[in-house]
Amino acid sequence: MPRHVAIIMDGNGRWAKAKNKARHAGHRAGVKSVRMSVETAAQRGVQYLTLFAFSSENWARPEDEVSALMNLFVEALRREVTELHRNNVRLKFVGALDELNPGLRSKIAEAEAKTANNNGLRLTVAIAYGGRWDIVQATRALARRVADGSMEIDDIDDKQFAAELQLSETPDPDLLIRTGGEQRISNFLLWNLAYAELLFTDVLWPEFDQAAFDEALSYYAGKQRRYGHTGDQVEAIRC
Ligand code: IPE
Ligand code: IPE
Ligand code: MG
DSSP, rough: OOOOEEEEOOOHHHHHHHHHHHHHHHHHHHHHHHHHHHHHHHEEEOOOOEEEEEEGGGGSOOHHHHHHHHHHHHHHHHHHHHHHHTTEEEEEEEEEGGGGOOHHHHHHHHHHHHHOOOOSSSEEEEEEOOOOHHHHHHHHHHHHHTTTTTTTTOOHHHHHHHTTTTTTTTTOOEEEESSSOOOOOOOSSSSTTOOOEEEESOOOOGGGGGHHHHHHHHHHHHOOOOTTTTTHHHHHOOO
């Protein structure tokens, strides 16, 4: 079982279009797939689930779609947090949260505070998030420490760098799922996905169901993770 599953939830717009609906109806329909993913991850023993909900590039979408999404985030928080809390889920948001409107920011702060002491599934939602932004702000943080004398340049290594990233408290994703048929990363967790297994499915996000989630988990179960070693070396360590 993967310890950490990350998902690029794509295909809402195409789902809506195929049904002759407006794009925001697709986003709305995607909420039930989020609910299912959280429940399934918890049931299967996945410890960390990270969902890409809105990228730094998504700000470029038409204004009405962006505001429909922001409203949907507020509404989903209003409706789902009680149940998440009851299920012992710990909720965290990552991204350039200062770019969000104050109403959404306060809902986020409320949800994080309410669930902060839960020790079940760690659910991270990436909003206004970009992998390059994440790396740039980590670089700035390290540069500041060097400039103020609290760190030497030569002390910068993988570990120190990762500690400044948004997912500093989360192990790297073991499995990345992208729905909607595209085989790209779209500026998601550029650093953290270095050794993730990648599963691309044509299923559109609103139709991503438990069977599809389980299929992704079986795909992962069939993988040998070698991290540069040979297959024989990995077998020898297992025995
Ligand atoms: C993913 O679905 C949701 C967000 C990016 C916010 P899309 O809205 O990208 O759906 P498609 O790719 O247009 O079908
Ligand atoms: C990626 O989907 C971002 C999210 C799912 C939040 P996009 O639909 O924005 O990706 P591109 O633009 O097709 O690469
Ligand atoms: Mg898309």
